Amino acid sequence: MIRLKTKLALFNLLSKLAFTALFLLFLPFIIERINLRQVDNNLIQKREQVIGLIANVGIEPFITSDSTDTFGSYNILKEEFISLERTGTEEYLNHIEIARRLIEDEEIDYRVLNYSFLVDGKMYLLEIGKSLASIRDARRNITKVILAFLGIIIVLTLLTDLRYTSILLRPLEKITRKLKKISDPSGFDKVPVRTTTADFLSLDKALIDLMEHIGELFQKEKEITVNISHELMTPVSVLRSKLENLLLDPRIDDDISARIEDSLKTLHRLQTLVNSLLLIARIESHQYLREDNFSVHDVLNEIIIELKPVAEDKGVEITIVSGHEHNLIGANRSLVFSMFYNILNNSLKNTPSGGSVRIKGEYRDGFYTLDIADTGRGIPESRRANLFSRFKSREGNDEEGTGIGLAIAKTIADFHDIVITCASETGKGTIFSFRFPENS
């Protein structure tokens, strides 16, 4: 991807080059015109000087009546010449032309001014010439100067353009930085970026408004979850206290106690379910902070300590295979604990006696990846697709599980930008893989 700044600079450069090229195309023609006019003016000026001289001193110093009736002069390199001669024609000449002259056996092209005039009843023709070669030289010099000047101008304007666009786009960069900094809409800086560019101002304002709006929605969702929590938990609470009081009543025999406990179990399931849904809702509306830095292995070791008695009782080995360790930055420790716990507990439950659950962390393609592999019965293809959706992963005869553990794990993973995938082979086992984001 190309940055806007670079794109603008590139466009500026290209457009300047295009215009310059166009200019250079016409340049020889323009210079030719200017140069010829300059030369012609020069010739006319010289003519006036010569005529002035003749008017002052007369024609005799140039042409004596007995000689050849011609006066000629040229400089060593034959760049210029002046000639004066008697002419027979009656016609007055006054024009400038390109003509070829023979000087000292050398034919040279000249820009020649022809001018005839009458002195003492005799007609004279004055010719003043400037060689085209010298004119061309001058033209080349002018072209060189112009090209150099153009080059300098292009470089200078390009530099100022670059500087200006970077100043111009600074507010945009600030807005981008503001956006990148936040993980929660309420964290967006509400102080508008200082700029005189209306577009950036309106972009910033639109973003601030949007963030406020999303923030309000989050706040509303937060309130809803709090309200649901209150509305649902109060009756559950009443029922639970009633049943527990009954259970403690000495008049009640063991048989009835067992039936009361049955009802309590059902109530606990309801409680767990509501709490799980609320947990998911809370995570999804960003009510949890992500400000803990901790080692993944520390969390895993804590979970293993919790699960060890159950694993040993079942005859399942649960171990961390040596591999890479990883520190999480800016995460929520108790949520990450919960995520791994749900997956590990799930793996443990699905692994028969004599099996194992192995945890291995390593850097793969630049990402830290953690695999939890069990030797359990595996997850059939048909169930794998919606393994992480709420309720769908539930097994028919699992009395206590609400089947929401994997959904919770997935929600927590999403919250932390961790990608969970599941590979499984029926009868052989299942591997849950966690790929952590690069900057975690």
Added chain:
Amino acid sequence: MNILIVEDEKALAKEIASFLRSENFLCDLAYTGNEASEKIAVNLYDFVLLDLGLPDYNGLDLITEARKAGSEASFIIITARGAVEDKVKGLDLGADDYLAKPFALIELLSRINAVARRKFNIQSQDITLGEFIMQVQSRKFLHYNTEVELTRKEFDLLQYLVLNQGKVLTRHQLYEHIWGNILDDQYDSNFIDVHIKNIRKKLVDHAPAPWLETVRGVGYRVADDR
């Protein structure tokens, strides 16, 4: 001990009161914040169970009020709102403990007792169970003079049962007490069974422990030998 129960849900308030009375507490009820405010101003309570979700009052204000009035009551906050901020705020304001609804009545009792022990500086007494002795203070479980090696979780579990001697505790109540803080909603009854099994194994290595009873279909109980 004198307890004020501040709870707008009357049915719940009555159940809590009935339970605490059976545990020999004196209970007073307030269904609104105003009522509670008046009662706290007039009476001396050792404990106030405070529901934060009162319709007419910000429950946390009651703590501030009581403290200003010089009340020495210990506050235990109960709330269904489940917001962590409430917990932190409540504890900051000087509440002594916090329980999220729905909670086990047994758990409430154990919290009250724990606060009371701290407050009145009561030394826990050693408890004799057949040939075994539980030293609550030093967290040791002895068979005559030999220590029974229990893990922390196992000791906590056994202690909870022992402190509630004579009462059947359900697996869920036990689980909540031990793991409630870290594993809120991952209740697994198997955990308790495995731990009890391990405790029994360790006890039986020293001497039979028939007092640790399984109540079929309900849970576990430490038999009352009184």
